[in-house]
Amino acid sequence: MTMATQPRAAGLRGWLMDPSPASTWQARAQRGYLGWVGFRSNPIAMAGFVIVAALLLAAAFAPWITATDGLTPNLGARLLPPSAEHWLGTDQLGRDIFDRIVWGSRITLYIVILVSIIVAPIGLAVGTIAGYAGGWVDAVLMRIVDIFLAFPRLILALAFVAALGAGIExxxxxxxxxxxxxxARIARAEVLTIRKSDFIVAAxxxxxxxxxxxxxxxVPLCLASVIVRLTLDMAGIILTAAGLGFLGLGAQPPxxxxxxxxxxxxxxxxxxxWVPTAPGAAIFLVSLGFCLLGDGLRDVLDPKSASA
Structure with a gap:
């Protein structure tokens, strides 16, 4: 009895593992499930997933897992060391550092999400247009990209913030x-490899x-590489945001x-x-989590790079 004639397994897993998908939706669901199975088998990637998931949960449930709003001073509890009452101690104004880190996770996610929403579409659009059009369009767009790549990210960000003014937005x-x-560079490279493909010529x-x-x-063929790069870049986005905040150019006190x-x-x-160490450890841990998650997504979404 061949695989095609064997009875289909019952249940959701059987539907996801069916060798003969009945629809495009089922085929896409199967591909996503197999990707998750491969991702789950990578312990390093799962460690990154757990860290990022913990960040998301902390941001979502901050009002329920903190005792204060992280803003109100309590001068009677200034600079207390870590204890059962204050897990990470208190700062110079008596505010619980653990509570402030949890509430600060919302600011971190706010920055990461907004930056992702802006940069991914812009970079994808510029790269795909430049790679597909070629000629003078490609030359002009890539020279603009080269100008932005020529400057260190933090230095250029400092210049823009100095011109725009301090503030989280x-x-x-x-x-x-x-x-x-x-x-844009990544998208252009992907387009250059596929723009003469048979299915493009046929279209x-x-x-x-x-x-x-x-x-x-x-665009759908470029998305995987862009998503992987975006996940890996989130650590850099967090560090840049923290650098601006450290210099007083990002989110403003309190x-x-x-x-x-x-x-x-x-x-x-x-x-x-513990006052500066706790938020520094949070930045390190979250940045590490995004890096590990990005490595795992690269193995799943771009098998060629994993086997290289």
Whole structure:
């Protein structure tokens, strides 16, 4: 009895593992399930997934897992060391550092999500248009990309924030303006490898417009590489945001932004080490989580790079 004639297994897993999918939706679900199985078998990737999931849960349930809002001073509890009552101690104004880190996770996710929403579409659009059009369009767009790539990200972000003014929204815009260019390079490289493929030529022969070819055929093939790069870049986005906050150009006090917390607590590093160390450890842990998650997604979404 061949595999095609064997009875189909019952249940959701059987539907996902069916060797003969009955619809496009089922085929896509099967591909996603197999990707998850491969991702789950990678312990390093799962460690990153757990860290990022913990960040998301902390941000979502902050009102229920904290005792304070992280903003109100309590001068009677200044600079208390870590204890059962204050897990990570208190800062110079008596605010619970654990509570501030949990509330600060919302600011971190806010920055990461907004930057991602801005840079991925811009980079993908510029890269796909440049790679597919070629000629002078490619030359002009890539020279613009080269200008942004020529400057260190933090230095360029500082210049933009200095021009726009301090604040979390301006910091997001500055980070986005300094981050989009690598995505254009990646998208262009992907397009150059597929623009002469048979299915692209066939779509052109059928009279499909350039916009339709890019939207329906080119962009979906570039998404995997862009998503992987975006996940890996989230650590850099967090560090850049923390750097701006440390310099007083990002989120402004009393908001519990992790970089700003390090800046205000650095004077207590020798005697009350927990004040700057706790937010620094949070930045390190979350950045590490995104890096590990990005490595796992790369193995799943781009098998060629995993086997290389």
């Amino acid at each position: 301006n910091a997001v815009l500055a980070i986005a303006l300094t981050t989009w260019s690598p995505y 052109e022969a059928q009279g499909a417009s350039t916009f339709r070819i890019i939207r329906r055929h080119v 908001l519990p932004e992790w970089g700003a917390m390090i800046s205000t607590g650095r004077q207590f590093l020798l005697d009350q080490w």
